[in-house]
Amino acid sequence: MGSKTKFYADLMSFNSEVTGSCTLCSVRFPDEVRVRFLVDCGLFQERSNESLNKSLEFNPDSIDFVLVTHSHVDHIGRLPLLVKYGYRGPIYASNEVANHLMGPALSDCQAVIAASTAVKSVAPLYSEKDVSNVLHLTEGKDYFDEWSPHERIKVTFFQNAHVLGAVIIFVQIKYENDAINLLFTGDYNDKNSFFCARKLPERITSLPITIIEESTYGTTDSSECQPIFEERFKEVLSEYYNILLLAYSFGRTQEILYKLKCMQQSGSLPTDIPIYLDGKLGIKYTHIFPRLNISERTKDFLPENFHYVEKSARDELMSTRERKIIITSSGTGSFGPAQFYLPHFLPNKTAYVAFTGYTPRNTLGHRLQNTPDGTTLKVGGVVVTKRAKIEYFNEFSAHAKADVLVNFLKDFTNLKLVLINHGEPETKLAFAERVKREVNPKMIGILDRDYWFRVDQYGYVKSVTTKFG
Ligand SMILES: [Zn+2]
Ligand SMILES: [Zn+2]
Structure with a gap:
């Protein structure tokens, strides 16, 4: 004993x-x-x-x-x-x-x-x-x-x-x-x-x-995370022109793509607005995803009018006046192509930026949450004034x-x-x-x-x- x-x-x-x-x-x-x-x-x-x-x-x-x-x-x-x-x-x-x-x-x-x-x-x-x-x-x-x-x-x-x-x-x-x-x-x-x-x-x-x-x-609690993204997105489309969705490369990016596809199918997102995905890793995982253990009904999760973006095509994409939705990483905004896109979006009053995941302390996403409009800050090596609409969604967590x-x-x-x-x-x-x-x-x-x-x-x-x- x-x-x-x-x-x-x-x-x-x-x-x-x-x-x-x-x-x-x-x-x-x-x-x-x-x-x-x-x-x-x-x-x-x-x-x-x-x-x-x-x-x-x-x-x-x-x-x-x-x-x-x-x-x-x-x-x-x-x-x-x-x-x-x-x-x-x-x-x-x-x-x-x-x-x-x-x-x-x-x-x-x-x-x-x-x-x-x-x-x-x-x-x-x-x-x-x-x-x-x-x-x-x-x-x-x-x-x-x-x-x-x-x-x-x-x-x-x-x-x-x-x-x-x-x-x-x-x-x-x-x-x-x-x-x-x-x-x-x-x-x-x-x-x-x-x-x-x-x-x-x-x-x-x-x-x-x-x-x-x-x-x-x-x-x-779950009750505090009601799915509001789709409803909100309809308003966003009528109020703002270009949309930037920040998402983790693995899982969240594919979930957002699937969500947008469902919204296209239900008629809440017009298919003539092109959807772009930038980020090497996010693109790689999007290719791997259908090979993994996911339900049959979700295997074909890509929306219509969907395009991958190469790093070399970023400048050209941002120079066009065409209305667009861009999905990119990092989900916190602190790294990756987000550092290229945010300086384009943040100073623009007609732009909308959404963080679709958890933004821990000391990340750019967290910092922006407490930054009043009109504040000047440095993002991706560029000094910008924050004017874009920024929102946070926790329903995808x-x-x-x-x-x-x-x-x-x-x-x-x-x-x-x-x-x-x-x-x-x-x-x-x-x-x-x-x-x-x-x-x-x-x-x-x-x-x-x-x-x-x-x-x-x-x-x-x-x-x-x-x-x-
Ligand atoms: Zn995890
Ligand atoms: Zn973890």
């Missing part, structure tokens, strides 16, 4: 805010065997946290395997750094991520970092070779299959509608007749425009379990809202511990309070870079502050 106290898993997340997702789980078995694994190894994208990208908080040699929840760079963008610093173990992801999505995401991330470090005359964070080494170490797994990255650990990937290829990760750590059950939601959603995720089976929801749950929209996150937890009948992850610090706190009230799990904690949480087979033991070497 005495030895049982030594069977535990210590968990820490290195992301104190939304980006840089990386959770380290360190398991100690009663016979002193230790296993350590990572869930995600993402890039910090908040400018204030950029310096955190330069190093890893742990020794890469001490990691036995890595599990990947999905292909957003804030969840995979430091995998090449991990490999550069010596990691040679397996990286597991869904087949869609391993075979289609991780390559373009990491190559683009590497190129963006290399371009920005070149300006500052410093060495890039990692090379193309590091990216290709990551891809060699990555192994795709089917949804719903159980497999073992270690003889005492079983893993199952469940479908997650956050984005295509995303998974919820179930990890069962076994020792003799005992087990520690962990469930990582990753970034989570129950449905999206292209498919609905299946509910978790009862064999999982009835287990004594610890859930590591995201909380990006932990203070927002790939993240479940607080009520859906709470309902997700309510499905579990033997919930031992909930660890709140992936949110702005004050959102995590507020969401934790709500979970305490509405779900009432045995224990609740907030994951950040300051504390380790110790979980044993009976649930939560205590938080420990000592960092491991």
Whole structure:
């Protein structure tokens, strides 16, 4: 019996805010065997946290395997750094991520970092070779299959509608007749425009379990995100001439295209207004999308009068007086072709700009939200005065809202511990309070870079502050 106290898993997340997702789980078995694994190894994208990208908080040699929840760079963008610093173990992801999505995401991330470090005359964070080494170490797994990255650990990937290829990760750590059950939601959603995720089976929801749950929209309810885009778009068409839609390259861009197609079909968007897509990565994903696991009815998601834009054609496109809709990245406005288009749109009173996704602190999208009309600011190296109409839509979010996150937890009948992850610090706190009230799990904690949480087979033991070497 005495030895049982030594069977535990210590968990820490290195992301104190939304980006840089990386959770380290360190398991100690009663016979002193230790296993350590990572869930995600993402890039910090908040400018204030950029310096955190330069190093890893742990020794890469001490990691036995890595599990990947999905292909957003804030969840995979430091995998090449991990490999550069010596990691040679397996990286597991869904087949869609391993075979289609991780390559373009990491190559683009590497190129963006290399371009920005070149300006500052410093060495890039990692090379193309590091990216290709990551891809060699990555192994795709089917949804719903159980497999073992270690003889005492079983893993199952469940479908997650956050984005295509995303998974919820179930990890069962076994020792003799005992087990520690962990469930990582990753970034989570129950449905999206292209498919609905299946509910978790009862064999999982009835287990004594610890859930590591995201909380990006932990203070927002679904009722606050009514679909208003289509209605609003009709007004926008009559009030403004040119339209710029900022969207993440992967997922959001394709969702917006599909939305515009549906609006053309319902007659709320005239087909004589051309729709342009600019952004190498967005174009690449738009080509890949129909090959992925999406519902038949959405395979043909491109609207009429739709055109791709090459970088070399941008100036010409902006020089024509033709009315147009341009979709481009980055979704936050801080990078990519958005930096070219925004200086054209912002000073123009007849122009309309919409951010279709989450704009974290320190991004241009966030800054513009608090910038009054008539203010002069520098965007893409150009000084402009803000006059365009700017709006923000949260209905397309790939993240479940607080009520859906709470309902997700309510499905579990033997919930031992909930660890709140992936949110702005004050959102995590507020969401934790709500979970305490509405779900009432045995224990609740907030994951950040300051504390380790110790979980044993009976649930939560205590938080420990000592960092491991
Ligand atoms: Zn994500
Ligand atoms: Zn995320």
